[in-house]
Amino acid sequence: MNDLLIEKTSGWRGTRDVWIQAAYATLLESGIDAVKVMPLSERLGLSRTSFYGHFTDRNDLLGALISLWQSKNTGNLIKRSEDYADSITEAILNVFDLWLLPDLFDSRLEFAVRNWAHSDMRLADKLEDADRLRVSALQAMFERFGFDTLHANVRANTVYQTQIGYISMKKDGPTDPLEPRLKRMRYYAEIFAGQPVSDAEAARFFSRHPVDTA
Template identity: 75%
Template sequence: MTEPLIEKTSGWRGTREIWIEAAYQALLENGIDGVKVMPLAQRLGLSRTSFYGHFSDRDDLLNALITLWQSKNTGNLVRRTEDYAETITEAILNLFDLWLMPDLFDSKLEFAVRNWAHTDASLAVLLDEADRVRAGALQAMFERFGYDAAYARVRADTIYLTQIGYISMIKDGPSEPLGPRLQRMPYFVEIFCGKAVSEAETARFFARHPLADKGN
């Protein structure tokens, strides 16, 4: 039996945030069918009625998970494409931070939401919209550095579909060591944009992700 995540305290109904966190963990572990009120209450060591102090029903909780996914993954990706960069290679390395920092882009949540969308038509619509927004932001990033719209779109799709495909293949996280993966990223940048990453840009990128120097 799963141990409660928090200690039950008489009269305490928890917080909205801990219910969302418990639902998030259940979604990652068991898919959308695992996100149910009673199992979550048991997981948290709270009563079922405590849930209704924060959410009107299960759908309200599911909408909170969708909002988390939209804000974290789509919102952060769009913002990262708009971050300052002097060159397209630097802009793509800024984007690559998303794939390496779960606080910026949650690949496990992305995988879980995409699986969930297979059985939820309304979520599938939101997922299609998220894909359009993200690809559009990537295209705008290329156009900002002088790429023709048609080429910018193809390059944007190449980056996006490569990463989404990577996420779809690795439910439990990357199977390859992080160090070698980081070392290859400047080569991916060159493939994606047709320009080599400078030594200074590579150094700044590796400084943000020091495992790259250790090959771990």
């Protein structure tokens, strides 16, 4: 996606998604100040006129990027926290899938949006809302398995802040090898839950994240 190239076709005006994906790639590469109509049109080999066939202005495009972030990262976190699980440890491992599968939770986008929010107060408000919604979803997950409100809230914040802190240190996403990261996941889940992960739960989790050792 970072090397997005579009074949020029006579009369082709692109699509709304093509512009959003180009803006997404630019945001990750260079930050929000680089997401501008003219550089994007040059990147895509499309005219500025084609941009205005899909968006009213730059702010409309930026709004689409924010919606992408909300849907993917906040939406998927909430869904994952509500997935079926037999125990709190299995529920936590379900959430951990987010940290390992970029299609579910885009850590690089999360990092970029948090940086962007430093210079955009309206986005900062949306970020605050997202943090609150995510922690509330995690808290509800703990409460579902019998934790009282205070313990559920503290554990939810611990799970969330640990991962957001990790993301804040990794501009280009996780760089450490997958295998040792996976091995640590079981112990993180035990710490967050206050009870051990069963071998069956661990096996189901690892089956979703096979490591290619070839």
